[in-house]
Amino acid sequence: MIDRIKAMGILQAVLKDSKGDMAEAVLENNRLSLTRFAESKIHQNIDTEETTLYIRTIKNKKISVLATGDISEEGLKKAVADSAAMLVHAQTDDKFVSLPQPSATKLNENSISEGTSKYTPELRAEAVERIAAIGRKGNLEASGAFRIETKSLTVANSLGVERYFTGNNAQLSMTLSGIENNSGWSSAFNPDASKIDVDGLAKTAAQKAMLSRNPIAMPDGQYTVILEPAAVGQLLLMLAFMGFGCKTLYEHRSFMTDKIGQKIAGDNFSVAEDPFDKSFNNQPFDYEGTPKVRVPLIENGIAKGVVYNSYYADLMGEKSTGNALPPNNSFGPYPKNMVVASGNSSIEDMIKSTEKGILITHFWYINYLNPMKTMVTGTTRDGTFLIEGGKLGSAIKTMRTNQSILEAFSGIAEISKDEIVYPQYSVLMKVPAMKINNFNLAAEEEETNKC
Amino acid sequence: MKDKLNNALVWLKGKGVDYADARMVRIETESIKVTDDTVDTFSRNVNVGVGVRVICNGAWGFAGVSSLTEADIKKAANKALQTAKASATTVKEKVKLAPTEIYKDIYKSPCEKDPFDVPVHEKIGLLMEISDRLRTDSRIKTAESSADFYKTKKIFCSTEGAEIEQDIIESGAGYTAIAYDGKEVQKRSYPNSHRGDFATRGYEYVEGLKLLENVDRTREEAVQLLTADPCPNTVTDIIICGSQLALQVHESCGHPTELDRVLGTEISLAGGSFMQIDGLDKLKYGSDIVNINADATIPGGLGSFGYDDEGVKAQRAPIIRNGVHVGYLTSRETAPVIGKTSNGTMRADGWNRLPIIRMTNINLEPGEWELEDLIADTKNGIFFDMNKSWSIDDKRLNFQFGVECAWEIKDGKLGRMLKNPLYTGMTPKFWNSCDAICSKKYWHVWGVPNCGKGEPMQTARVAHGTAPARFRQVNVGVSK
Numbered sequence: 021m022i023d024r025i026k027a028m029g030i031l032q033a034v035l036k037d038s039k040g041d042m043a044e045a046v047l048e049n050n051r052l053s054l055t056r057f058a059e060s061k062i063h064q065n066i067d068t069e070e071t072t073l074y075i076r077t078i079k080n081k082k083i084s085v086l087a088t089g090d091i092s093e094e095g096l097k098k099a100v101a102d103s104a105a106m107l108v109h110a111q112t113d114d115k116f117v118s119l120p121q122p123s124a125t126k127l128n129e130n131s132i133s134e135g136t137s138k139y140t141p142e143l144r145a146e147a148v149e150r151i152a153a154i155g156r157k158g159n160l161e162a163s164g165a166f167r168i169e170t171k172s173l174t175v176a177n178s179l180g181v182e183r184y185f186t187g188n189n190a191q192l193s194m195t196l197s198g199i200e201n202n203s204g205w206s207s208a209f210n211p212d213a214s215k216i217d218v219d220g221l222a223k224t225a226a227q228k229a230m231l232s233r234n235p236i237a238m239p240d241g242q243y244t245v246i247l248e249p250a251a252v253g254q255l256l257l258m259l260a261f262m263g264f265g266c267k268t269l270y271e272h273r274s275f276m277t278d279k280i281g282q283k284i285a286g287d288n289f290s291v292a293e294d295p296f297d298k299s300f301n302n303q304p305f306d307y308e309g310t311p312k313v314r315v316p317l318i319e320n321g322i323a324k325g326v327v328y329n330s331y332y333a334d335l336m337g338e339k340s341t342g343n344a345l346p347p348n349n350s351f352g353p354y355p356k357n358m359v360v361a362s363g364n365s366s367i368e369d370m371i372k373s374t375e376k377g378i379l380i381t382h383f384w385y386i387n388y389l390n391p392m393k394t395m396v397t398g399t400t401r402d403g404t405f406l407i408e409g410g411k412l413g414s415a416i417k418t419m420r421t422n423q424s425i426l427e428a429f430s431g432i433a434e435i436s437k438d439e440i441v442y443p444q445y446s447v448l449m450k451v452p453a454m455k456i457n458n459f460n461l462a463a464e465e466e467e468t469n470k471c
Numbered sequence: 472m473k474d475k476l477n478n479a480l481v482w483l484k485g486k487g488v489d490y491a492d493a494r495m496v497r498i499e500t501e502s503i504k505v506t507d508d509t510v511d512t513f514s515r516n517v518n519v520g521v522g523v524r525v526i527c528n529g530a531w532g533f534a535g536v537s538s539l540t541e542a543d544i545k546k547a548a549n550k551a552l553q554t555a556k557a558s559a560t561t562v563k564e565k566v567k568l569a570p571t572e573i574y575k576d577i578y579k580s581p582c583e584k585d586p587f588d589v590p591v592h593e594k595i596g597l598l599m600e601i602s603d604r605l606r607t608d609s610r611i612k613t614a615e616s617s618a619d620f621y622k623t624k625k626i627f628c629s630t631e632g633a634e635i636e637q638d639i640i641e642s643g644a645g646y647t648a649i650a651y652d653g654k655e656v657q658k659r660s661y662p663n664s665h666r667g668d669f670a671t672r673g674y675e676y677v678e679g680l681k682l683l684e685n686v687d688r689t690r691e692e693a694v695q696l697l698t699a700d701p702c703p704n705t706v707t708d709i710i711i712c713g714s715q716l717a718l719q720v721h722e723s724c725g726h727p728t729e730l731d732r733v734l735g736t737e738i739s740l741a742g743g744s745f746m747q748i749d750g751l752d753k754l755k756y757g758s759d760i761v762n763i764n765a766d767a768t769i770p771g772g773l774g775s776f777g778y779d780d781e782g783v784k785a786q787r788a789p790i791i792r793n794g795v796h797v798g799y800l801t802s803r804e805t806a807p808v809i810g811k812t813s814n815g816t817m818r819a820d821g822w823n824r825l826p827i828i829r830m831t832n833i834n835l836e837p838g839e840w841e842l843e844d845l846i847a848d849t850k851n852g853i854f855f856d857m858n859k860s861w862s863i864d865d866k867r868l869n870f871q872f873g874v875e876c877a878w879e880i881k882d883g884k885l886g887r888m889l890k891n892p893l894y895t896g897m898t899p900k901f902w903n904s905c906d907a908i909c910s911k912k913y914w915h916v917w918g919v920p921n922c923g924k925g926e927p928m929q930t931a932r933v934a935h936g937t938a939p940a941r942f943r944q945v946n947v948g949v950s951k
Contacts, residue, residue: 052823052927054926054927056926058734058737058739059734059735059736060563061561062530062558062561062562064531064736065555066533066554067551067554068536068823069537069823070518070520070537070823083513084513084514085512085513085515087514087515087516087518088516088517088518089517089519090519102515106591108591109513110510110591111509113510115509141557141558142560145560145561148561163735163738167926193739195739271613272613273612273613273649348516349512350502350506385862385864392655397860397873398862399869401864401865418865418866420869420871464864464868464897465869
C-alpha cells in the first residue's frame, strides 16, 4: 500500500504544477484479495492492487476531471498537462463556488486490522475447506466468496486540505445448496477477518438449505413478513439510492422532495448516516477530504435530511456532510454508512408472535419501479419459509415483491435488538431484522413448458 | 511489451506451472455528461496494467499489477503462483483446458473517426444543444445527455505460444428528458435508456445516431407521460420494441446460457440457470421462429472482438435454433463439460480482473414482418418501448420488465399512451408465445455498455441484435 508520505508527495507535486485557480488531487489505492469458491472448491483466487489518481482542475469556473493509473514521474506530468488541456474545452459552470476549505478536525488515519492483514490465501483456503466440510454433512455444495480489501485514500487540494486514511476489512458470504434446488445463505462483514465466525456462518447457511427442501407455493397476497437483516439492508440501499442524496433532491427526483419535516415512515423507523459507528471502522472523510458527519435521514418516521458534497451544499445553501464520491462520478452523493435504529425484539420472538407469515432471508435483483413512490421489485432467495402458529414451517418457492419501501417501513411491527453490518455496492449498513405487516408477495407462475 | 510478458511466462514455466497467460491491458476512457446547462462530468481515465493467470497443481491463481515494469510483472506472476498453490488445497478435480488453435495475430476494430481525436468542444457542444432543446418545455425538470468512448489495447501471451494484440474502440451516446409536475416523474430517452446506444465503432457511430433529429419527440413524449393513463393490469398480446427486446434477450437468454453460471460458479452471487446441461438439444426454449446466436464477429457490434481473453478466436455460435436450446457461451475450462471446445467468450474487465464467460453479441435473428403489418395484425394489445426497470430471478425464469412508455393497440392501430407499463413472465413460456418477429429492415444491434457479473463486479460491453416482436397473452401491468 502507499503510505502517507509517498501519497502526499505525489499529490503535492500535482497541485504545485497545476495551472488552475483551484485544484484537487485524490489518490486511491485498493488491494483486493479474493477467494471465490463453488462446488466446494476454489475456482477463483485473486490478488490485485490498483492505484488511481484523480485530478480536478478549476479555472474561471471551468472544471475538468482526469483519472489515471500511471503515477510514474512522467505519468504525473502528463496527467497535469492533460488536465489543463481539458480546461480549454470545458464549459463554464456558474453553479460552482469552491473546493472545500481545510478543517482543523483531527481524524483517524489508520484503521488497519492485523487480523485482516494477516489473513493469507492459505487461511482463506482453510476457511473454504471448513465450509465445504460442514456442507458435506448435509450433502450440500458450498459456494461463495471470502474477500479482503485494503485501501488507502489521500486527498489534497490547493486551498490546504490534506487528508490520509488507510484501512482494511473482510467479508465472507456463502450459499450452501443441495440437489433438490434447496439453498441457504449467510454472510458477515468485519474489519477484523479473524473475528468472522466461519463455522457459525456455514452452519446457518446449511441449516437454511436443509430446511429449504420441498418448497410449497404460496398464493399472491399481502403477508406479514420477517425480513432478516440482509433483506432490510437491501431495501434500505435502494431507498438511499432513490432519495437520500442531494443531487436527486435538487433535481426533484427524490421521494424526499418537498417532504423534509414530514412523516414518511412509521414512528419506529429511524435511519441515520453514521460514519462513526465502530462496527464500520471506515474512512472518516470523503473524496474531497471533508470530514464526515452524522446525518439523520429519517427520524421516528419523519424525513430529516439528505447527504451532501461541497458542490450541491454550496448550491443548496447547506453544509457538506462529507459524502462526496470520486470526482469522476455523475451519480451524486449517497450515504455510505447507514445505521437503522434497533428495537427490542429478536427473530425468534418475531416468529413466536406471528400466527401466519413468511420469513425472508434475502432478496435478489431488486430494481426500481417508481422512485418517487419508492416502489421496487425483486424476488426472494436462499431461504424463504412459512411461519404458522408461531413456528417456522415449510420452505416457500421463490416469490416476487412489488413493494413501496416507505410503505413497508410504515408498517413495522417489531424490530430486532441485534443488528449486522450488511455491505453492498461499497455501502455499509448496520441493520436489524424487522417484522412488517402487509408486505406484497406474488407467486411465480408454474413452469409447464420446459421440454 | 510482449517480451516482458513472455519473460514472466518463461519464469512461471520454470516453476512448473501447468499453464499461464499474461495480459497487458490499457484502457483509455472519456466520459462526458451534461445535466441541464452544466457539464456534469468531463473525465478522462487511463488504466493500464498486467494480469497474470496461472494453473498450478491443477488450480487457478490470478494476480494483477498496475505497472508495466518487468520486475512488477514478475511479482504479479509470483503472487498468481502462490494463490494457485493455495487454491490447490481444495481441488477435487484438476483444471483442464480444452485445446485451442494458437494464434499470433493483430486485430483492430473498425473505426473511421477516432473519438479521442474529435475536439472535445464539438462533443460537448452537441450534448449542450440536446440538453438546451430538451429543456424548452418547463415541465422538463432535468435533461441529461452523455457520450462515452473507450480505447482499449490488449496484448495477450500464453505459455502455449499465443501472442495476440488487439485495438478496440467503442463509442456511444444518448440522452434522457425527465419530466415532473409536482406529483409524477416520467422520463423518455433516446436512442436507448441507460446512457444510449454503443458500438465498436469510432465517432462516426455517434454522428449516425440521429440524436438531434429525435430531441423534440423525446421531450414531448416525456411531458405527455405525465398525464397519460396508467398501464392496465391485464393479460394481452404485446409487441416489444427492439431496444427492450435486447434487454429481454440479455437477461433471459444471454445470462442463463453462460456455461460457468450453469455449472454453478456464480451461484452465490448472480445465481444459477434453468437451462441445465440435460436440456441441451431438448429444451423447447421458444417458438419455432426463435433463433438466437452468439456472434462476436459482427463488424461494429459492441460485443465484437478479434479474440477473447483466453486467446480464442471470435466466433458465431448457435444458442437457440428453431426454438430449441442448442448451445452455451463457453470457455476453455467449461466447454469440455459438454464435449466441445471454447466458443470464445472469456473476457475480463481490465487487467486487474480474471476473465469470465461474458456475452458477445447475442442476437435474436430477424423474421419477415413489417412493423406496420404486425401492429395491424394485432387486434388488442400493448406496444412496449424502451427499458426503465428490470428484474429476473436467480435461475433466470421469472422476470419483470418496466418500460418508459407504452401505447395501447386497438383494432390494429396504435392508440393512447400508457405510463408505468410493466410485463412479467416465465422465460420459456414467454419465448414460446413469440409468434412474429419483424424483418431485417428493423433489426439493429443494440449496444449494452453495462452488463454486470462476477465478484468483484466486472462490467462488460455486450450487444444484442433484435427487431420488434410480438408475444401472445402476456401478463401486463403490476399484475400481481
